[in-house]
Each structure stands twice: as structure tokens, then as C-alpha cells.
Amino acid sequence: MIQILGITNDLCQALQRKSQDILNAMHLVSNTKILIQKLRDDGWENLLQQVLLFCNNHDIEVPNMEDHYIYGRGRFRQPKDRVTNLHYFRYDVFIAAIDSQLHELDFRFNDEMIELLSLSSSLDPKRKFQNFKADDIYKLVSKFYPADFTEQEELNLKKHTQLDSLKSIYDLCRWLAETEKGEIYYLIDRLRAFSAMKLIKTALRNRMEDDYLTDSLIVYVQKGIAKEFDIDLIIDEFASKKDRRSILKISKTNK
Template structure:
């Protein structure tokens, strides 16, 4: 892909009969960047980072989630990125250097003072070598940001919440973990008497789960919720059902909300000079009211 892209750009630069001077200038600038050591270094670094996070990203985008597997995958991804940060510099530099030699791209002297090929050199540049720039400012900084992103999105509280939740779909239900989950994260959704009764209800439910194939076959929280409805056990184990529904709101309250806010941010950035906040708020309220009205109309038709 790299060689083909380089040939295409070179063809645009040389073929003045079918291109404008502006297009030739853009192609020439892109060709210079493509032929730089910094571009090749960032390209290989992106490949390594995306390769180590691709499995996690694909797993988290799946609708049916195995919480315990997701937790283990997040932890494994963190370990992989941290290990590459501590031990991957030499292999990355060797790979980039070999690639540059093969494509006749000039490689800098890593012990020489760093000077940017795109900007005028500053006085502080003489105190920074090329190795420091590429290793610290690019390599280490990029991996630190990736680890920080994972740690912020999957902090200790979120990981503990997911770990406690996974006990409901494990082979043997850990009653203490579920009760701790309710006491710690959902104290306002259960009265003191309901918390006491929940422990006994979980004990009976764990016994029946081992004997009921539909209940024991549930590998995710959503499947457990469906099996409670299909087996008509939802009313019997109403406290367990409530815990399941509270856990199911996690993806809605986290992922869906973030996607909605991101979409709104894009919309406002694109039309920020034409659309005011008040208009956006009113439009959003009207849209929600219309959605609710359509839902009730459809339900009335079905009835």
C-alpha cells in the first residue's frame, strides 16, 4: 500500500496535463510527508497500538456481552500495552529503520539534536535528541494516553461493578457478591427489608438455577433476563429480576448516552453559527415527545 500510494502521488506531480497547479502542490506536499522518517514511525506505531486494541474494540461493540470475558479482555489489553511500552521501543525502531532503508527514506541520527523538518528550529531543540523526541514525545506519550483512556473508562469502581454483576451468570451464584453489589451501588433501589430478603431469595434462586436448563443456560445478563420471563420466574424472584434490570441499564446509561452526546456535539459544531442552544433544546424536546407519541400510537394499534 505504501509503495502504491507513493507511485500515485508521484504520477499526479509529474502529470501536469491532467492536474492543476494546486493539485500538484498538494500531492507534492503529501509525497514529502510520506517520504519522511516521522511519518513512517507514526504509521508503524499506530499499527502496533491498533493491533493491540482491536480485539477489545470488536468485543465491546458486540450487543450480547459476557461481562466476565470483557473484564478479562480489558485487563489483558492494559497488560499488553504496558508491556509494549516498557519493552517495545527497540523492536519498533528496528522495524521502522528497516522499512526506511528498503524504501530509500533518510533516517536521522538518533543521538543528534532534534530539529523539526517542518518548523524552524527553536533554542530548546538543542537540548532534545532525536531519540528523546521519538521515544518520549511520541512512543511513550502515545501509549500513556491509550492506557489513561482505558483506566478512565474502566476504572476500579466500574471494574468492580462489572465483576460483581458477572456473578449472576456464573455457574454458582455468589450471594455475598450480589448483596454487596446492591448495598454499594443501588442502596436507594432497595429497602432494608428487601436487602435482607434478597439474600434468601438468591439462595433459593441459585438452587433452582442448577436444575432449570433455561436458567442455567444463560451466559449473559440479557439472556438471564429473557429466561426469567420465559420460565415465568420473574414474579417469583422479583428482587433478583430487579437487580438484573438495574444491571442492564448500565450499557444504556454509559454507551448510548455518550454516543448521543457525541452526535449532538458534531451537530452543534457544524451549525454552531446558525443554531442557538435554546433552539436545539426545544427541538430535542419536541423530537422526544413525537417519539413517545408514536410509541403509544403503535401500542394502541396493536392492542
């Protein structure tokens, strides 16, 4: 059991981390299944040797593996279906425990679910949608969401080879604007704005005016443009509007 827990520990820890991205998690699931299956096929002899060594070091009696397994205690002890100790410990305990773990993993992460989550990783917003792939989006639409998209929309996605060169959702929004397809697929940039709004609209900003929220969203969404802003010019413009109670910038004077 400790060997099974050792294999699944990395997966359990990874799934509990909020920073874990979908694709890495699915790779860990696949690797965990492979390692557990390998333990099932080739791990018995190694485990048996470890158990025998432990028993010998601690003066624990080891039953003869060729004898019939006896279950129960005291006068209620009796042979179990005429199976040997080796058969019982290997198949009824060792392999049964591993099969139970594999069944649970297959139930929670079957092949179809892993494929769905792996393809969905293309929509992961982390690192500016670095995992965005047009081909994965097409597979996701055609295989898992055929009822949500028309044949025309699927064909448009497949025929536009320019989508293959897009590296992020921002490139997609720019391409939609340049080709004027943003008027047709207008939800893309809206979803981008709503995604940013969830980060910007905190409890404090909920009590502020909509204009302030709008200004904050513009700066957050258009980060590339915002980096070009000169802070000193902004402060000077702010100070020139009217007298302020506090000084934002201390003038440099020659001593």
C-alpha cells in the same frame, strides 16, 4: 501507532458486536490494558529495530539517536530543550501516544466501572441467566446500590445459603415460589414476565387482542411445559371447535 491499533482492534470489534456479553467484554478491556502497558514497558527496542530495518530497506536517512533533536524546518530549525533524538522519539512520541491511549481506557473503563459491569453480568439474561451468582448479586447490592435496599433485605440475601446453588433466574423464581417468599419479593417473576413481553409484543401483536398476547407469553415463559404439548392434539382440538375454512392437517388414507 499501528501496534497500538493492533492491540485495541479486538476490543473495538467486540464492543461493537451486539452479541458480546458483558463479562467477556470486561475481560477484553483488562487484557487490552495489560498488553498496552507491556508495550509501553518493553516495546520500544523492538519498534526501533523495525523502523531502522524499514528505513534501510527503502533508503531512508536515519538520524543519529544521540544527536540533539531539531524541530522546525528550514531556517526556523532549532534544538528542542537540548534533548536527544532518542529521548524525543521514545518519550515524547512513543510513550506519550501509549499514555494517551491508557488514559482514555482508564477514563472509560476504570476499576470501579469494570467491577460494576462484571458483577452486573450475573443479571445477563443470555443463555437463561447462565452467569447468575448470588454472591455477585450481594456484592452488587452492598457496594453499588446500598441506598436502594434495606439492611433487612441485604441480610436476607446473605443468610439464605440456598441461593448459592441456584444456577439461573428461573431457579430463583422456583425457589421463591417454594419458600413462599414470592409474596414478599414479588417483583422478580414480574420482571421476568416483562422481559419476555418485550420480545413477544411486536408491532404486529400490538394490533391483536390482549388474550392472544397473554397466551403467547405463557407459551414463551413456560418453555419447558410447552415442549410437552402434542401438536396433533392441539390441531384436533382446534378443528373440533367448529368448521374451519382451511384444513390444518391432512388425514392419512390408505391407497
